[in-house]
């Protein structure tokens with residue numbers, strides 16, 4: 001789902017923020033599953049305020065300015081700043097987004113979120129944090145890949161936002177974890193109306209210190225997208241440093257440096273980086289991008305025509321959004337062919353879940369398919385509690401925590417799995433067996449989700 005999440009209200013710079021405990025933050029992250037996470041609180045450090053946005057006269061020389069020296073841009077450029085948050089599935093983009101939305105800045109942001117997966121989960125989670133921060137607006141957009149039809153949606157949303165100019169100070173775009181940032185960047189450079197009113201402030205790539213090397217070393221589209229996301233970055237947030245030791249962290253830093261020679265690398269946990277390193281930084285550097293890829297602006301002519309006049313699937317390749325959300329593109333000019341074996345399976349199911357069955361199911365799932373499941377997340381209706389539960393998984397890492405009570409909302413379980421060779425039927429069937437009212441046959445086998453061989 002593509003969501004324009006709240007225009008969050010940033011308050012004064014020195015307040016302290018209290019949020020619900022994330023199990024990982026208190027060391028309760030577990031490989032196996034337990035659903036006993038009790039709510040608690042931790043106090044976030046106050047964040048330094050961002051520099052005040054300058055308001056120099058508007059200029060129409062967008063392309064020239066984008067390429068120009070950053071300090072010159074701060075003096076003459078009053079276009080609306082846009083930050084792109086990218087990074088592979090599960091790296092910590094939403095964690096960063098929520099941190100920004102919850103921080104104290106006295107600024108308001110419009111957030112555009114593009115989720116990969118059949119069932120949107122992030123809007124629930126972002127909405128929670130935005131409400132914490134006093135946000136008040138939510139707009140939804142189509143599900144899909146930001147490099148295709150949704151790009152038209154992006155332009156439409158940006159154009160609509162211009163009607164509300166003055167209600168926000170900047171825009172944050174969270175791409176899907178499978179997105180190549182190139183088409184988004186190109187939109188801001190070459191779509192004339194957009195480029196005249198918005199400026200790219202910078203591309204922030206969140207990197208999962210524990211899993212990035214595994215993704216870089218895969219031989220297919222996963223590696224390709226991971227490389228692109230890192231190479232495009234103006235800032236590299238090397239996140240999840242709590243999950244690796246110092247030696248390995250240095251090794252990972254070396255790999256990032258080999259792919260991006262200039263972006264500052266900011267090691268962090270839970271995307272906890274001073275926000276003045278990320279926001280209003282005037283860091284976008286077109287020259288660096290065109291040095292790496294001299295055809296970058298030339299290829300825009302093609303992709304821009306596609307965005308404005310319809311997408312030529314013959315020219316650009318296939319889309320296989322069938323039963324499972326096959327993510328197959330051959331954008332030869334942007335070299336962003338996604339891997340067709342990466343699919344998303346969404347489950348939306350009413351009913352209360354039995355916590356023991358659920359634990360057993362998730363343990364089996366991680367054991368059998370953990371290597372192939374890049375991401376899973378969901379909102380669950382657990383019998384015996386009035387609260388919604390969120391669960392999040394990244395490969396073998398898993399965490400869960402209670403959210404606010406359901407209140408008047410329908411108590412529906414929503415889950416999404418993104419991974420390689422997922423078997424929709426087995427996943428859905430085995431999940432249904434976790435429902436408290438499900439009838440398990442007396443001679444039932446131990447619960448399994450059944451790995452599907454890649455060549456099936």
Ligand SMILES: Nc1nc2c(ncn2[C@@H]2O[C@H](COP(=O)(O)OP(=O)(O)OP(=O)(O)O)[C@@H](O)[C@H]2O)c(=O)[nH]1
Pocket residue numbers: 022024029087088089090091092093094095096176177239240241242243268269270271375377392393394399
């Ligand atoms: N241990 C640990 N876990 C983290 C850290 N940062 C984020 N996480 C957890 O990693 C999981 C994924 O984080 P998200 O912020 O949702 O990642 P994302 O990049 O938005 O994920 P998708 O866009 O859904 O692919 C969540 O369970 C987070 O709580 C960190 O620094 N350390």
